[in-house]
Amino acid sequence: MISEISIVPIQSSYSLDNRIITAAVLNEEPLVMKFDQVLSDDECQALIESASSRLTRSKLANKEVSQIRTSSSMFFDANESPFIVAIENRISSLMHVPRSHSEGLQILHYEPGQEFKPHHDYFGPHHPSSRNNRISTLIMYLNDVEEGGETTFPRLGIAVTPTKGSALYFEYFYDDPRINELTLHSGEPVIQGVKWVATQWMHRQPI
Ligand SMILES: O=C(O)CCC(=O)C(=O)O
Numbered sequence: 067m068i069s070e071i072s073i074v075p076i077q078s079s080y081s082l083d084n085r086i087i088t089a090a091v092l093n094e095e096p097l098v099m100k101f102d103q104v105l106s107d108d109e110c111q112a113l114i115e116s117a118s119s120r121l122t123r124s125k126l127a128n129k130e131v132s133q134i135r136t137s138s139s140m141f142f143d144a145n146e147s148p149f150i151v152a153i154e155n156r157i158s159s160l161m162h163v164p165r166s167h168s169e170g171l172q173i174l175h176y177e178p179g180q181e182f183k184p185h186h187d188y189f190g191p192h193h194p195s196s197r198n199n200r201i202s203t204l205i206m207y208l209n210d211v212e213e214g215g216e217t218t219f220p221r222l223g224i225a226v227t228p229t230k231g232s233a234l235y236f237e238y239f240y241d242d243p244r245i246n247e248l249t250l251h252s253g254e255p256v257i258q259g260v261k262w263v264a265t266q267w268m269h270r271q272p273i
């Protein structure tokens with residue numbers, strides 16, 4: 067039974083930006099969805115190319131380097147270029163949250179053996195950032211991974227295989243904290259090939 071209202075209205079497809087994005091519900095509460103054709107092949111390539119020279123070792127949200135997260139990453143500045151703005155506008159429409167509530171788009175790069183261990187994307191109640199906490203995540207896959215690199219939700223029994231241009235969406239803005247806790251997720255170790263993702267996090271209020 068669904069008892070709380072989701073941020074994104076559940077539909078089988080969304081028409082925006084002159085494209086049809088098809089959708090599948092992987093879990094209803096918390097809402098977890100897979101979207102296809104969010105980014106074109108050219109957009110995936112351009113994101114990878116513009117991020118490549120700016121990657122540094124990923125940190126946790128508390129700015130620490132840790133074995134929890136072994137990838138490298140970078141953030142685009144909001145409004146950095148018309149190309150980034152166009153993508154951010156599309157994502158904002160899809161996520162049903164204004165662009166002013168978003169962090170800069172983050173690019174993550176994983177080599178074989180690198181991973182992002184189980185974590186929540188929101189901050190705990192005592193963290194200063196919880197005053198304007200994150201409420202939803204869109205992970206866009208920028209390439210096909212030869213082997214490994216799935217995004218998994220151990221508490222929901224979900225494993226998503228990265229495919230170029232598709233995206234994984236989930237939200238954690240429920241009144242009942244037990245529902246939010248079910249969004250624990252990880253980026254499994256890449257076994258063969260590399261993995262590139264772009265992550266957009268939305269906050270409850272403007273940043
Ligand atoms: O790389 C993945 O599959 C997960 C990424 C992730 O959890 C994040 O960026 O918060």
Ligand SMILES: [Fe+2]
Pocket residue numbers: 185186187251
């Ligand atoms: Fe995450």
